[in-house]
Amino acid sequence: MTLETQLKQKTYYEMFINEHENIHPIQVLGELFQEEAVKDLPDLSTIRYAQGEVYFHHKDYEAAIFKWENIINELEPWAKKNTADAYYELGLLSTAEDLYCAIATNNLTLDTEVALQLFSLYIERGKLDLALAVIKKTIISNPDYPNVTEIARNFFEEQQDWNHAVELAINEAKRTESLDWYEMLISYVEKGVTRNHAPSYFSQALFELFSLNKPIFERLVYTLWDSYKNDESYFTWIREMNQLLLNLDINQSGNLSVLSGLHKEAFFNLIDGRYFIKSLQDFIPDFLTNWLRLADRKDTVLAAAAVLSWNELFPASISMSIVSEAEKLISMTESDMDELEECLTLFHAITNWAQSSEMGENHRVKWIVQKLVDFDTQHLLITGLGGSGKSTFVNLVLGEDLQDSPTSSLVMFKDSTEEEITEITDREITSLSGFSDFQERMDRRRNALESMIEFKRPNVFLQENKVALIDTPGLKGNYNDSYEVLKNLQLADTVLFVLDANAPFTDKERTVLAKIQELAPDIPVHFLLSKTDTLVNEQEAIRVFDETRTRIQSYLPDAEVFAFSSQYESSQQLKDLKEFIQSIKNTRNIEDKRLAKLLFFIRTTIAGLMQKRLDVENQLVESVRWNEEMLQKLTGAVNQLKDTETQKTKAVVQSYRAIKETIEKDIAETVPKMLQECSTFIKEDSNFSKIHLELNDEMNKRLEEYLDQTVLPKYYRLLQDWIEGCNEEFVQSQEFLNEIGESFNHMYGEERLVLDCDFKVLDDWHRDTDRMTSRFQLETINILLRRTPSQFLLKSAGKLFGALSQNKALLFNKYKAFVENEDYIEAISAVNQQFFRQFELFEKSLERDVILFFKNPLNLLNRSAEEARSGIQTNQEMLTNMNTNPEMFRDPLTLFEVRLRQFEWMTVAGKGMQTIY
Structure with missing residues (x-):
């Protein structure tokens, strides 16, 4: 065991007790301490250090600290570290931290041990930032120290410090x-x-x-x-x-199948229409270069085709050496891809993108593709000039008159267990309820060629021959017409061209055949000579048949001809027809041929979508122009209608006021005379103290009779004439608005604006005038009660009424003269006020009523103007967006074309074909 290991593990004391294994270390070290202490120059530091270790292991930390504090030799740094360890164990973390931080040493092991202790201490004290700093420093200074990196990793993971x-x-x-x-x-x-x-x-x-x-x-x-x-x-x-x-040193034998698969998946994701080309162009060339270098065997053709297709659409973007390598690989390596699956995947990617980009559902092409992958059924397209007998032939094959009039849409007749009729357009698929609906579609001419109809029902002939008949509208023989009818020609496996035996193989028919050859040169064309029974005799029929076949075969050497007549025996003719159809069925390599047709429809779909984008832009431009024109016309119509409304309002009010003024004039002329004539009511023997009351009552009575029996009837008649005149004015206005509406509806192409005015206004006027002129009851007017008789006479004679009261003759004359000479202006005013009171609200509402009359047309015109204004804004924004970001539409289609070309390259893999640009 090395010295550093003993110091780390605090087993330095074992150096002193190896010979005394049966004696307690404390005793051994104590005796050694006493022996050393009596020496002249004792060295007690090592023994003290060892004693401190023993005390530490026996958890006598204070004794250990006492011993280690007196170390003055080379063990001093370790003693300081051990002292800090003791304080750590005593729970005096702050003191321990200070001691650890104060240790200065060049010993890497000691330094690392101190760092690890500090690390643990910082974690315990919650000082995680300091713990992080210590462990990072330790990793840098001594990464090979045992468990350092493992300790660090565990710490980082526990703290979820994933960056570190x-x-x-x-x-x-x-x-x-x-x-x-x-x-x-x-x-x-x-x-x-x-x-x-x-x-x-x-x-x-x-x-x-x-x-x-x-x-x-x-x-x-x-x-x-x-x-x-x-x-x-x-x-x-x-x-x-x-x-x-x-x-990296990579080659195709490097067995990097995972990397190859990643590049394959990524490439198809990158060109699926989600990204702009400008964001791909700078890295796709290197990406394809690497893919070609590392592609495993199953992806070699795919990678090479990707390189060649990208290079075709973006020339010189990939190194020529890589392009040459791709050409070499694709000419030598066979592809084991599922071509049909890849083709359908590409088609669905295009149609899904088109749908998500609001470019339509493309139901028609989807339906065609669905039919093309049905390899068990041959598609026999039957066409010919109008009147050639095509429908008669179709009816014979189908066994009933399903075609009793010229076909207007392309129809596929197919055997099925149940009858099902479906109309397919780009926008929708519609189930037809039965034969009547089917016939209605056949009778239709407008936009008929935009739809295709699938007619499925049980049919023995179609089932036995495993064939579906595709009937086209009759051709006119001109170039453009032929294209519209034959644009779905690629759906067919074989074409059966019907000729009229009375005028077979004409210039018009050869024009149509030329169009067929142009559109689908690989589809075989055969002929059916119809109406042979109309020829004069059998020898003539044979001659026409032979001559026609000779002319046809000089034009199309492989073409077969079949003679047909609705008058021939049906079963025998069907038997002969079955043999003929079997002889012309194009069954060889049908999957390859159908695949080529799928590629054709994919390419035409891409081209169609590109054209649709241009069409959309043109439509938007035209829509903006049209809406601007409509807005101008609608605004003019609104202003014109407002002027009409103002004029009519003025005319209605003025004409009404003229009537009112007439009545007022009559009242002003008649009332004074009427009241003056009341003087006859005054007699010499009248009671002049009450005469004014009696006279006032008489005047009110005569006024009420006059107003109720004379004025009201006349007013009623005048108002009826006035309403009739207003009706004529309103009718003229309605006719004017009808013309405006027709003009706008002609421009809209539909009955959008119905500018009906509200003639109920006239009914309201009739009702109101009937009510107001039905009866008039006059509230008593104070005609003579405003002045007493004495005041009348005082004014005229200058004397008090009491002084004159005895002279009745004078009173009679004065009173009579007063009544006969009074102007009754105040009375007329009171009468007018009462009489016209109920007509005031009517008069005030006339302007509102005229406005109500024109309200609906004005609202419709304003709403249409606002729609035009909104259409301008919306379409202009779309135009701006399309012109600002043309790549939003163009780029996905370009990338789909890259993918299409990649697929086409793969179809020739391993066939030694040379690259053709």
């Missing part, structure tokens, strides 16, 4: 090259505690691990890759891996 734990694992892995530390690092990554470290933090450790142990290297790379995969540092990690792998 990871740092310790990284440093120790690099320092010791111990695989255990790499395993520890892998466990930390799997726990997810390394994500806040930059990817470059692990590069050196990975570099060194590669030469130590490749399986563990792959495991560490895998766990790190997985931890960064959904993190914002993912691209940084890939760049770091690119640089690391480029600096």
Whole structure:
């Protein structure tokens, strides 16, 4: 046992008792102390030191401290450390800490022991920051000291100080090259505690691990890759891996299957449409270079195809030596991929992206792809010019008249256990309830070619021949029309072109055939000569058949011709037809041919989506322009309607007031005369003390009769005429609004604006005028009671009424003259006030009523204007966004094209094909 070990374990005292094993160490050391003490120059420090150890082990800490405090030789630093240990055991932690911190030594072991004691003391006192500082310093100064790194690791883990734990694992892995530390690092990554470290933090450790142990290297790379995969540092990690792998000695025989799989998965994730090309371009070339270098056998073709496809779309981005290597590998290495599965995976990725990007459901293409992967059924497309007898032939095969009129949509007739009719468009799939719905679709012409119909029902002929008939609308023979009808031609395995025996193989038909050859040169075309029964005789029919077949085969040497007539015996003709269909069925390599068709539809889908993006932009531009035009017209219509409303309001109010003024004029002219005529009521023998009361009653009675029986009827008639006049004005306004509405609806293309005014206003006026003119009851007016008779006469004669009361003749004359000459202005005013009182509210509401009349049209126009304004803003924002970030749409489609080209390269792998750019 070395001296340092004895000092660490406090067994230095054993040096003095080896010869006295049966005697207690205290006794032995005591005797030695006495022997040394009597010497002239005694050296008691070593014995005291040993005695302190024995006391310490027997928990007599105070005695141990006493002994160690008197050490003055080379053991003094150890004695101070032991003294601090004793205080530690006594629980005097503060004193122990001070003593530990005061020890100054160059002895690395002692220094480490002091540090470990301080570390434990700091933890016990809760001074975790100091404990961390001490253990970190200790690791740096003496990492090989027993258990130091293990103590540190346990401390970091207990405190969940993962940054320091990871740092310790990284440093120790690099320092010791111990695989255990790499395993520890892998466990930390799997726990997810390394994500806040930059990817470059692990590069050196990975570099060194590669030469130590490749399986563990792959495991560490895998766990790190997985931890960064959904993190914002993912691209940084890939760049770091690119640089690391480029600096490693890697070759395809290196058996790095995990790394190869990681690159495969990552590449497909990177080009699945989620990322912009500008964010990929700077690291994908190195990424593909590394993948090609390390790809295992099953991924070699995949990696080479990825290199070539990326280089096609982004020329010169990858080193030519790597491109050449990829060409060599793909020409020499066969691919064992499931081509159909890979193709469908790509197709679904495109359609899912299109759906998530609000570019439509693409139900039509999805349906086509579904039909193409049904390898048990051959697709026989039947086409021809309109009137060629195509529908008659289809009905014969199907056994009933399912086509009783020209086809307007592409229809697939297929055998099935149950009848099921489905209409498919890009936007939706609709189940049709039965034959009547199907026929309604067949009769439809507008947008008919945008839909396809699948008609499934039990059919023996189709079942036995394992064939589905695809019936197209009749062709007109011009180029554009043919394309619209034949744009889904790739769905077919074989084309059966129907010719009219009365005029077979015309220039129009050859134009259509040229279009078919252009669109699908690999699809065989055969012919059905229809209506042969209409020829004059059998010899003529044979001649026409032979001549037609000769002309066809000079044009298409492999084409077959079948003669057909609805008049021939049905069962025999079906038997012959079955043999003909079996002879022309294109069954050889059907899976390869269908795969080529799938690739065609994938490519057309990508192109279609790219075009749709352009169409969307054009539609947005057109929508903005159209809405701006509509807003201008709607705003003009709103202003025009407001002007009309103002004019009508003014006209209605003025015309009403004219009536009112007429009545007021009648009252002003009639009432004074009427009241003046009341003078006849005055007699010479009248009781002049009461005459004014009697006369006032008489005047009120006559006024009430006049107003109720003369004025009200006249007012009623005038108001009815006025309402009729208003009705004519309102009808004119409604006709004007109807014209405006029709104009706008023509522009909208639908009945959107129904600018109906509220004619109930007129009903309300009729009701109100009927009510107000039904009867009038006059409240008594003080016509003559405002002045007493004596006051009348005093004013005229200048004498008191009492002095004149005896002269009745004079009173009679004066009273009569007064009644006959009075102007009755105040009475007229009182009459008007009462008579027109109930009409005042009516008059005040006229303006509101006219506004109500025009309220609905005005609201509709304003709402439409606001919709146009909102449409302008929304579409302009979308346009701005599309033009600001064109890569949002373009880049995913470009990356899908990379993936498509990668797949196409894989289909020629191992066939020695040369690269063609």
